[in-house]
Every structure is written in C-alpha cells, then in structure tokens.
Amino acid sequence: MKTHILGFPRIGVGRELKDALEAYWKGSFSHNGLETVCRSLRQRHWAIQKKAGLSFVATGDFSLYDHVLDVTAMLGAVPERFGERGETVDADTYFAMARGDSSRNIPAMEMTKWFNTNYHYIVPEISKSLAPRLSRRKILEETSEAIEAGYAPKPVLLGPITYLSLSKGVDGFDSWEKCGEIVAVYAEVVAELGAVCDWIQMDEPILCADMCRQARDFFLPAYQTLNQATGKARLLLATYFDILDEDLDLALASGCAGLHVDLVHGRGQLERVLDRLPANMVLSAGVVNGRNIWRTDLSEALDVLRKIRDRIGEKRLMVGSSCSLLHAPVDLEAEPTLDAELKSWMAFAAQKCGEVAVLGDILQGRDFAARVEPSAEAVRSRRASSRVIDARVRRRCERIAPEMLCRKSPYPERKKAQSWLDLPLFPTTTIGSFPQTAQIRAQRKRFKDQAISGDEYRAFLEDTIRATIEKQEELGLDVLVHGEPERNDMVEYFGQQLAGFCFTANGWVQSYGSRCVKPPIIFGDVSRPAPMTVEWISYAQSLTSKPMKGMLTGPGTILCWSFVRDDLERAEVCKQIALAIRDEVADLQAAGIRIIQIDEAAFSEGMPIKQKDREAYLRWAVDAFRLATAVVDDATQIHSHMCYSEFNDIIHSIAEMDADVISIESSRSKMELLEAFGDFEYPNEIGPGVYDIHSPRVPSKEEIKGLLEKALRSVPKERLWVNPDCGLKTRDWPEVVDSLRNMVTAARILRSAPADER
Ligand code: GLN
Ligand code: ZN
Numbered sequence: 001m002k003t004h005i006l007g008f009p010r011i012g013v014g015r016e017l018k019d020a021l022e023a024y025w026k027g028s029f030s031h032n033g034l035e036t037v038c039r040s041l042r043q044r045h046w047a048i049q050k051k052a053g054l055s056f057v058a059t060g061d062f063s064l065y066d067h068v069l070d071v072t073a074m075l076g077a078v079p080e081r082f083g084e085r086g087e088t089v090d091a092d093t094y095f096a097m098a099r100g101d102s103s104r105n106i107p108a109m110e111m112t113k114w115f116n117t118n119y120h121y122i123v124p125e126i127s128k129s130l131a132p133r134l135s136r137r138k139i140l141e142e143t144s145e146a147i148e149a150g151y152a153p154k155p156v157l158l159g160p161i162t163y164l165s166l167s168k169g170v171d172g173f174d175s176w177e178k179c180g181e182i183v184a185v186y187a188e189v190v191a192e193l194g195a196v197c198d199w200i201q202m203d204e205p206i207l208c209a210d211m212c213r214q215a216r217d218f219f220l221p222a223y224q225t226l227n228q229a230t231g232k233a234r235l236l237l238a239t240y241f242d243i244l245d246e247d248l249d250l251a252l253a254s255g256c257a258g259l260h261v262d263l264v265h266g267r268g269q270l271e272r273v274l275d276r277l278p279a280n281m282v283l284s285a286g287v288v289n290g291r292n293i294w295r296t297d298l299s300e301a302l303d304v305l306r307k308i309r310d311r312i313g314e315k316r317l318m319v320g321s322s323c324s325l326l327h328a329p330v331d332l333e334a335e336p337t338l339d340a341e342l343k344s345w346m347a348f349a350a351q352k353c354g355e356v357a358v359l360g361d362i363l364q365g366r367d368f369a370a371r372v373e374p375s376a377e378a379v380r381s382r383r384a385s386s387r388v389i390d391a392r393v394r395r396r397c398e399r400i401a402p403e404m405l406c407r408k409s410p411y412p413e414r415k416k417a418q419s420w421l422d423l424p425l426f427p428t429t430t431i432g433s434f435p436q437t438a439q440i441r442a443q444r445k446r447f448k449d450q451a452i453s454g455d456e457y458r459a460f461l462e463d464t465i466r467a468t469i470e471k472q473e474e475l476g477l478d479v480l481v482h483g484e485p486e487r488n489d490m491v492e493y494f495g496q497q498l499a500g501f502c503f504t505a506n507g508w509v510q511s512y513g514s515r516c517v518k519p520p521i522i523f524g525d526v527s528r529p530a531p532m533t534v535e536w537i538s539y540a541q542s543l544t545s546k547p548m549k550g551m552l553t554g555p556g557t558i559l560c561w562s563f564v565r566d567d568l569e570r571a572e573v574c575k576q577i578a579l580a581i582r583d584e585v586a587d588l589q590a591a592g593i594r595i596i597q598i599d600e601a602a603f604s605e606g607m608p609i610k611q612k613d614r615e616a617y618l619r620w621a622v623d624a625f626r627l628a629t630a631v632v633d634d635a636t637q638i639h640s641h642m643c644y645s646e647f648n649d650i651i652h653s654i655a656e657m658d659a660d661v662i663s664i665e666s667s668r669s670k671m672e673l674l675e676a677f678g679d680f681e682y683p684n685e686i687g688p689g690v691y692d693i694h695s696p697r698v699p700s701k702e703e704i705k706g707l708l709e710k711a712l713r714s715v716p717k718e719r720l721w722v723n724p725d726c727g728l729k730t731r732d733w734p735e736v737v738d739s740l741r742n743m744v745t746a747a748r749i750l751r752s753a754p755a756d757e758r
Helices: 016-026 031-052 067-075 091-099 138-148 160-165 175-194 213-229 245-252 267-276 298-312 349-363 369-384 391-398 411-421 438-448 454-475 534-542 555-560 570-590 611-629 651-657 674-680 701-711 733-752
Strands: 002-004 057-059 111-113 120-122 153-158 199-203 234-238 258-262 282-288 317-321 499-502 509-512 515-517 521-527 549-553 595-599 637-642 661-664 685-688
Touching: 002 349, 016 031, 031 057, 031 138, 031 349, 057 138, 067 091, 067 120, 067 138, 067 153, 067 175, 120 509, 138 153, 138 175, 153 175, 160 175, 160 213, 175 199, 175 213, 213 234, 213 245, 234 282, 245 267, 258 267, 258 317, 267 298, 282 298, 282 349, 298 317, 298 349, 298 369, 317 349, 349 369, 391 521, 391 570, 411 637, 438 454, 454 534, 454 733, 521 570, 534 570, 549 570, 555 570, 555 611, 570 595, 570 611, 595 611, 611 651, 651 674, 674 685, 701 733
Parallel strands: 002 317, 057 153, 153 199, 199 234, 234 258, 258 282, 282 317, 549 595, 595 637, 637 661, 661 685
Antiparallel strands: 111 120, 499 521, 509 515
C-alpha cells in the first residue's frame, strides 16, 4: 500500500522563498542565489516526506510563483505583449507574466482565487496565435533532482482540462480550440516522466466544480492521449475540494490507473465511488485534511480506510492528504510559544506527512500504538476541554430569535430617521484605513518588543488619529473615520480580542507569489469579553463635530480568513462571531457612534465551488451579517464594504444584507458593474468606488465627476455616495490627500449643478 501527499508548501518554514524572491526582484540577489535557495527548500521538503515514511516525494509541486503559471510556461503560452521569446521561457519572462514589467509598461496577467481557497493563481491567456511547445522543463528537472538525491518521485502536474477551464481566451478566442495541441505537449512531458517514475499525479480539481460542456467533451480524448503516452508509469487522476458528483463517471472512465478523491471535503461520496470503481483502478483516499491545521482523528480515518480496504483490497488502496498541503503552514515545530494544550491538537504540513504515513503503517499491520495514542489523546482532550465549549455562547446561539435578524423598520423609514445626520447630497467618505506609514509600523514593533510603554504607544496612536481627523476636516469629507492606525490587519486585530481564537508565530500560508498570510485559528466558541474598538472610535468622535464612522470586520470575513475549527459547522461558528460583533455594534451605538461600517471584504470568498451549494451558503452568510447589525436603532446608519466586483450572481444576497449603505470596488470596471445594481434596482444607498487605491495614480476631478455621472445612470441621486474603492492603508499621504481633494471637489461640482442637470 502506498502513501503520499498531493503537494508540499513551497514557501519554507522561515518564508525563505519570499525573502529570496523579493531580493531577486529588487536586484540584490542573483539568479544563482535564488536557484540555490529553491533547491535547498525542495531538498528539505523531500527529506520531510521521506523521513515521515511516505512512499513517494512529490515533485514539480515547487513553484517560483504559481503552479498554474508553471504550466503556462511549460506550454510556452506567453502572451504576445511580453514580446518575442526564445526557445524557452526564462525567469524574467516568467516573473514579468506574474508581476508585469513596469520598465516596459506591460501589465501583468490577471490573478484570481484558486477554487474556494485563499490561494491566487495567474489566469492563463490563450490566444489564436499560440503554438504550444515544451518551453520549460521544470517538472522534468525537479524530478531528476529528486532521483539523484535518492528519492522516489511522484511528479505532480496540473492537468490540461483544469488548466484550460481556468484560462481565458484572448479577444474572444475559444481556448478549447488549442486543447489538442496542449495535450500533445503534456503527452511529451508525461512520456519523459513515465520513463523515470511509477506514478504521475494529474490534478483535475475542475471535476469537482461545475465543469463546462467543452471541458466534459475534451476530457476523455485528452486522457486517452495521456494514458497512451505514459509508458510504464501510471496516471493518478487527482480530484479535490469537493465531491465528484455528476462527473464521477467521467473520472472513472478516464482510463487512468488511479483516482484520488477528497474524503475530507467530499466525505459523502465514498459509497458511490466504491460502488462504481472499475475493477483495476487504484483508489487514493484523501483522509488527512490539507487545508486545515488540526490533527487528524486517526481512528476515524482508519475506519474509513479499513472499509475501503475490505471492499477493494490492500493493493488497490493508496492513503493520501485530501489535497495539496499548500494551504497549511509548514511545521508546528516552529511554534515554540504556542499554548501547549492547543498545540497538542494541531498538525501542520510536516506533521500531516507523518499522519498519512502512520495510517498506511497501521493498515498494513504494523502496530504503532505509540504513534496512535497521542492522536487519540489529542482528540479526547480537545473534546473534553472547557476552553472549546462555552455553555453561555451555545445557549445564546440557540436563543437567536428571528427578530434579531431584522432592523426595526424597512429602509425607507430608516432613511427618514437618519435625516438628523444632515448629510449633503453625494456624501463623501473613505473606506476606513489611512496610510499605515513606516512610522506607525515602527511604533507598533517597538510596543510589541516592549521598547515603549503602553501609554506611550497609546499617546502615539491618539496623535495619529488626531492628525488624520484634522486632514479629513481640511479636505471637507462629510463622514470621517479614525484611520485604523491601531490595526495591523482587519482580522487579527479582532481575533486577538475575541475568546476562542489563538495565533501562531510562523503559521504562514502562501496567498500569491511571495505574499503570505498568517490566519488566526478559531479553536473554541467565540465571544467578546470586552469592547474592542469603542475607546478609539469615541476618542476620534470627541475631536470632531462631523459624524464618525465606526469600523468593524464582519463575521463572514473573519471566518473566511481564519483556520476554522472542524468540530462545529462553519455556519454555526459564523453565528457565534456575528453575536460578538453584534455586542460591539451595540456598544458603539451606546457610546454615541451613529454610523457603523461592518466590512465584508471576503463575503464572496466563502462561496462553495458548486453552484448548487451556493444558495445555502449565501443564506447563512447574509443572516450572520444581519445578526451582527440589526441591533441598532433606525436612526443609526449601517454601512458595509466589499472589495470585489463580481456582483451579478449575488446581488440579491447583497440586498438582503440590508445595510443602509454599501461601498464596493468599481473604478477598474469603470462603473460597469453598476448596471447589475441598476437592473436589479438595488434598494438602498451605494458608494461605488471612484478611484483605484491599488495604484499610486491621482485621479483628476473631471475623471471622478465623469464616473459619478455614469453611476447616476444606475443609482438615483439621493442614494449615491462618493468614496474610493477600498481602504488607503497601502498608499502614501501625498497621493491620498491629492486624490481625496479631487474626489471632494467632484462631489461639490455635482451638488452645485442645477437640479434638472443632475
Ligand atoms: N476598513 C478596511 C480598510 O479600509 C477595509 C479593508 C478591505 O476592504 N480589505 O482598510
Ligand atoms: Zn476593500
């Protein structure tokens, strides 16, 4: 029986890859230096897999930036704007595709979320002129490298059907027209790999999503070609993130020697898979969660594996991780300060390798009681721990009454009750954060290192808030914010003050390229022991007679950007967070803050992969937002902010959130997304972002006025707000001041236009 993982994180336990990449981009590190770091990371990760006792090490899973971009480079699918290229795709072309080339003013390729994870990939661009040919031998070289070092490699390659499904055609070109030629390049690679290894893993997660008709049509011919090319090696068709559902038959008919299924996120599919599995097909059972940080309940996993073994025999069973471990932090050993009890419940990538191997050993009759016992003990201690279950929270959740999800009156009445705010037409505001300057970061670090006292730090933050408010008054903004200088991050800041959360020192996970995030961990029932923002916002309000907008992160976003416990439904965890935020909202109102914004930046990120599951998700995510906000009086105004622009499918849900005002990203689409809001007649107020905060460019007042006029075609004037696309924390003060000045001027010009011209 073989044991394996579907892929290992690349970034390194100390984020070595990040440092090396950023130094290389800056020009302070040579290409050779970068290569050396990468080689040593690969060797280290293979050593972890081998030492854990896995049958293979994964190869080709390492990436300088992204595994989808790796296939683009392998196929030579470099978009024309990057210029003539030679026989191979070199590192600079590779990075230019990912990051753009500012010296030649060539924009980067688009980036988007990898299924329902927080990892982002570079979207392939397939053009009519593309002539795919093997242009980068990375997977072949890395596989040879593993063999030379004495490892048994199992190469991992993103399959052609998922690759094409994730691509976009250039100028309306149908990417699938290139499928045959692309598969031919894959066949070349598979043939070479087949000569040196037993198994080749072809990742086709698209089989678990909603596949398009063409993907279905091209699937079997593609796999027929690939299976013919493999020589003595066998293909393992890897699916993950959900159940196979209607595409199970397609997967089973692929002709591949093995099929990998995700039995963590697709647990329900096992019976069906077993019933239909062709007699000679190997089943790789993904029982160790690749997307979380919890230790596997080994005895539960063993039950599943034994059941499979009894049905298909030991020889046809492989034990694996549910998906690549890319989505887990690298090594729990690098957490010396984590609470010992909590730590005993966790497993990061290195530990998960061990779990997969132990499961294989036990199934083959090697009794490793000594290694199972700690897992059982962890499961017992976690179930029994008083830190996990809080009876008061449970009771409160049970008693949530339907009225708690509803504002007292419908929006039109609330609008009247809020007239006391005395806001002008086209009120101007910002999304919350102002520049997080080097000085702010330095002071935060000093405070953390105890180089300055709490009082000194507080005084510094108060000065910063005061200066930020003075600036906003000078600019003439209508609704002010305190600027968020006390927050390093919109989730961690809240997590640190909520019960049920803990934090790692080095639990980094790649988000895209060299960018990593360190998600908080929700281990227990969530509650809010004390107010989290009231003092800062009240202080800010005390400095101005203009309305101050209190700023909170919403329950859906906190959930999405954390590692969530696996012993409670996500919807239930979200409800607990919503109640905690609700308490904060109530306290803000009681403290006289009458405009409160609850950011739901990640609202659409939690969306399930399959269309048919989305409705249910949207229901509970919307309800959580309503639960968090509906505690206020009619005269208090609730805002929400979402920083993305794909609203067409979810506009009904956005409306159901029933915020008085929403702000959304829209400058990059030049207000086009507002058509969705216009067609649907979005009932409340809306602030479509009038300039892109991702760029240092200062928009002119004419340009902003033009966008607002365009917005007025879809939004009635009484309901249009004026604000940037998102928070300003990554920008510098001079450009922020210039941009906001133009924004305020544009709103004023519009206000002063005669009524019939508006
Ligand atoms: N209030 C947050 C800010 O301005 C919102 C950030 C976000 O939407 N990502 O920074
Ligand atoms: Zn945003």
